[in-house]
Amino acid sequence: MKINKVLMILSINMLLLFPSMDGSIHASSVKLIPGGQSIGISLETNGVMIVGFHSVNETSIEDTPASKAGLEVGDTLKKINGVSVSTAADLSQVLSQQTKNNKTIQLEIERDEKVMKISVNPTFNEDGIPQLGLYVRHHTQGIGTVSYIDPQTGQFGALGHVVADAETKRAVNMRKGTVMQTHIDGIQKGISGKPGGKIAIFSTNDAILGSVSRNSQYGIFGKLQEIPAHELFKSPLTVAKQSEIQEGKAEMLTVLRDNTIEKFSIEIVRSKTQAPGGITGMLVRITDEKLIEKTGGIIQGMSGSPIIQNGKLVGAITHVLVHDPTSGYALTIEEMIKQSGHNTLQKQAS
Known part of the structure; x- marks a missing residue:
C-alpha cells in the first residue's frame, strides 16, 4: 500500500477556469449539510501538463x-x-x-x-x-475541507478556490477527479510571513468518497457516493443570503486531528469585501484561543471549512493573510451554489 504523508500542496492562486453562471439564487430556500470533513483530493489532467524541460x-x-x-x-x-x-x-x-x-x-x-x-x-x-526534452505530470494531489453537502443528491462543494499545480501555479484543467478519505496526522503552526498547514495521511487504496466534476475559482464540486453522518449537525441548515450575513461572532468547522470535526469561534470582520481573484467575499478573523494556540490561525488545508452564523450556513474559508495568519478571506455558500454547476441545487434555489 502506498501511503502519502503530505503538507497541503494545493496552490491558493485564484485563476478563472470556468465562466461564471448567470441567475439569481434565493439562498434562504436551500438547506444543506455543513461540511468540515478533511478530504484527500486527486485530479487527473486533461492531457499531460508540462512542468519543466531537460x-x-x-x-x-x-x-x-x-x-x-x-x-x-x-x-x-x-x-x-x-x-x-x-x-x-x-x-x-x-x-x-x-x-x-x-x-x-x-x-x-x-x-x-x-x-x-x-x-x-x-x-x-x-x-x-x-x-x-519535457518533464510532464498528469495528476495533482492535496488535501482540503468539504464546505457543504446536498442531503438529497450527495452533491458537494469544497475548498472555495481553484486547485492549481504546485509548480506551475496554473489551474489544473482536469479530466477527472476523486475525493478520498484522509486523516489529519499533525499540524504545522503558522506564523507571520509563513502560513502553516495540516499534515495528512491518505492512501491510494483508501476508500473513494466521491468524484469531482468541476475545478473553478470558487472551489471544487462533485458528488459523494454516500452522505456521511455529521458529528455536530443532525439536520441540514438553511443557507444564508448575502444580506443576512452580519459582522460579528460566527463559528467555523474543521478537523485538527484524525477525522474529528470541531467547532471554533471566529469573527466576521467585513460581511462583504473584495477577496483574492476579484471575487466578492468576507474578511474573517480567528478568535478561538484554542485554535490559535494549536495552528496560529488559518492554515493550508482549512480551505473550504464552513462558517455558521445564527444557525445558518453562511460561507467557507478560502485564504489566509500571510502577514497575519489569524485573519483571512471567506466565500459565501450562496456564491458557491451559483458557481457549482449543480442544476438540482440551482432548481431548489430558484
Missing part, C-alpha cells in the same frame, strides 16, 4: 526540441499527430509510434484555455528513443 543531446535547455518549438511550462499537451495522450507513459508510447515514419510531428496543446497546434522535430537519446 536536455537530451543538447548543451542547453533552450536548444531542446520542445523549447525550440515554443512550448512553455504550464502548457497542457493533449495530442501527438491527432493521437490523445493522458499520462507520461502515453506520451512515450505515442511519441515512439509517431516518429517511426515522421521526422516532424504535430502537437496539440492548450494554453490559457486556447488550443494550439505546434510542429516539433524530436531528438533521439543514445538508446534511439525519441525525446522532446
Whole structure:
C-alpha cells in the first residue's frame, strides 16, 4: 500500500477556469449539510501538463526540441499527430509510434484555455528513443475541507478556490477527479510571513468518497457516493443570503486531528469585501484561543471549512493573510451554489 504523508500542496492562486453562471439564487430556500470533513483530493489532467524541460543531446535547455518549438511550462499537451495522450507513459508510447515514419510531428496543446497546434522535430537519446526534452505530470494531489453537502443528491462543494499545480501555479484543467478519505496526522503552526498547514495521511487504496466534476475559482464540486453522518449537525441548515450575513461572532468547522470535526469561534470582520481573484467575499478573523494556540490561525488545508452564523450556513474559508495568519478571506455558500454547476441545487434555489 502506498501511503502519502503530505503538507497541503494545493496552490491558493485564484485563476478563472470556468465562466461564471448567470441567475439569481434565493439562498434562504436551500438547506444543506455543513461540511468540515478533511478530504484527500486527486485530479487527473486533461492531457499531460508540462512542468519543466531537460536536455537530451543538447548543451542547453533552450536548444531542446520542445523549447525550440515554443512550448512553455504550464502548457497542457493533449495530442501527438491527432493521437490523445493522458499520462507520461502515453506520451512515450505515442511519441515512439509517431516518429517511426515522421521526422516532424504535430502537437496539440492548450494554453490559457486556447488550443494550439505546434510542429516539433524530436531528438533521439543514445538508446534511439525519441525525446522532446519535457518533464510532464498528469495528476495533482492535496488535501482540503468539504464546505457543504446536498442531503438529497450527495452533491458537494469544497475548498472555495481553484486547485492549481504546485509548480506551475496554473489551474489544473482536469479530466477527472476523486475525493478520498484522509486523516489529519499533525499540524504545522503558522506564523507571520509563513502560513502553516495540516499534515495528512491518505492512501491510494483508501476508500473513494466521491468524484469531482468541476475545478473553478470558487472551489471544487462533485458528488459523494454516500452522505456521511455529521458529528455536530443532525439536520441540514438553511443557507444564508448575502444580506443576512452580519459582522460579528460566527463559528467555523474543521478537523485538527484524525477525522474529528470541531467547532471554533471566529469573527466576521467585513460581511462583504473584495477577496483574492476579484471575487466578492468576507474578511474573517480567528478568535478561538484554542485554535490559535494549536495552528496560529488559518492554515493550508482549512480551505473550504464552513462558517455558521445564527444557525445558518453562511460561507467557507478560502485564504489566509500571510502577514497575519489569524485573519483571512471567506466565500459565501450562496456564491458557491451559483458557481457549482449543480442544476438540482440551482432548481431548489430558484
